[in-house]
Amino acid sequence: MKTILAAYSGVLKGTGSSILSSLQDLPSALWPCSSRMEKHLQVISVLQWVISFLAMGIACTLLLVYMFCTDCWLIAALYTAWLIVDWNTPKQGGRRSSWVRNWTVWTYFRDYFPVRLIKTHDLLPNRNYILGYHPHGIFCFGAFCNFGTEATGFSKKFPGIKPSLATLAGNFRLPVLRDYLMSGGICPVNRHSIDYLLSCNGTGNAVVIVVGGAAESLHSAPGMNSVTLKNRKGFVKLALQKGSQNTSLSQIPYENVSRESRYQIFYECAALLSTSWHGLPFLKGQTELTVGEPITVPKIEDPTEEMVELYHGMYVRSLLCLFDKYKTRFGLKESDILHIQ
Structure with missing residues (x-):
């Protein structure tokens, strides 16, 4: 008998930082005090991740093509040959690096929001896990910080468990970016990759799936807490x-933004080039990720629809209980509810 897990991620009101205010403070002192310098480092750590995620893959692809037209063509040819040989590595457990996961930059990244990880139950290293993450958000900052780095101490809180955050498979077709993602233990969100981690890589593996997908990030509305989970x-x-x-x-609970949230990614891109900086990202508080109690499930090679419905219902109830238990701690009212869409 083995298991499924649910988790809901949110924001404690009134404790966030703003990149806008940080950048406006930059010219105010030639030798900033330590607290101000720390704030600047937090801003830089978030910006480097956003820029890397949005531009690294495309920039490195263009650079590789350009190198073929220069005297450096041999370097480009060797890298391309290695890329072909290494093509399936992301689908076969990847190539995580403890050194990269423990970079100091991730502690500044964590403290910008800040992000915290709450453990409610133990995860046994002799089992494998599928962790459902809610809600998606625009860049999944909370998911990346907790599972793609050691900034919140995942390995210390859950010894023997190796988290693998699943993201779009297309990211692993881009040179350099694929290696950067794999170094954090990030894997493609496809059947082949997940099958390998859960069946061919021993035990102690935890595949983190952002269940709501990109659609969930577009459904946020002021005063409403919702996740895309029903279907x-x-x-x-x-x-x-x-x-x-x-x-x-x-x-629990993330700060809901306006209807313009669906355009947030474009604002964030523009912020990198504009003299009028927008808040990047649009967050207003402390993000705390709560790990719920595992749901033990039997192994059934060909489960019926009724069986899937049964355990899906158990998962939904588990998520709702988790939300209700912690919502007041993070600034919501007792009467607030989580909508399952």
């Missing part, structure tokens, strides 16, 4: 087929 059942079926425990990861 997302594939991860439950996969857990049953692999006999993996399913756990919910809940970020």
Whole structure:
């Protein structure tokens, strides 16, 4: 018997930082005090991740093509040959680096928001897990900080568990970016990659799936806490087929933004080039990720629809309980509810 987990991620009101205010403070002192310098480093750490995520892959692809037209063509040819040989590595467990995961830059990244990880139950290293993460957000800063780095101490809180945050497979087709992502233990969110981690890589693996996907990031509205989950059942079926425990990861509660949230990514790109800086990202408080209790599921190679519905219902109830238990701690009212879309 093995398990599924649910988690919900959110924001404690009144404790966030603003890149806008940080950048306006930059020219005010030639030798900034330590606290101000720390704020600047936090800003830089977030910007480098956003720029890397948005531009590194495209920039390195263009550079590689350009190098073929210069005297450096041999270097480009050798790298391309190695890329072909290494093409399937992301789907076969990747190539995580403890050194990269423990970079000091990630502690500044963590403290900008700040991001915290709350442990409510132990995860046994002799099992494998599928962790459902909610909500998606624009860049999944909380998911990356908790599972792509050691800034919040995941390995210390859950010894023997190796988290693998699943993201778009297309990111692993871009040179250099693919290696940067793999170094953090990030993997493609496709069947082949997840099958390998849950079936061919021993135990102690935790695949983190942002269940709501990009659609969830567009559904936020002021005063409403919602997740896209009602028709997302594939991860439950996969857990049953692999006999993996399913756990919910809940970020409670994230600060809902206006209808313009769907254009946030474009504002963030513009902020990098504009003299009038927007807040990047648009966050207003402390982000705390709460790991829920694992749901033990049987291993069934061909689960019926009824069986999938049964365990999906258990997962939804687990997520709702997690939300209700911690919502007041993070600034929501007792009457606030989580909407399942």
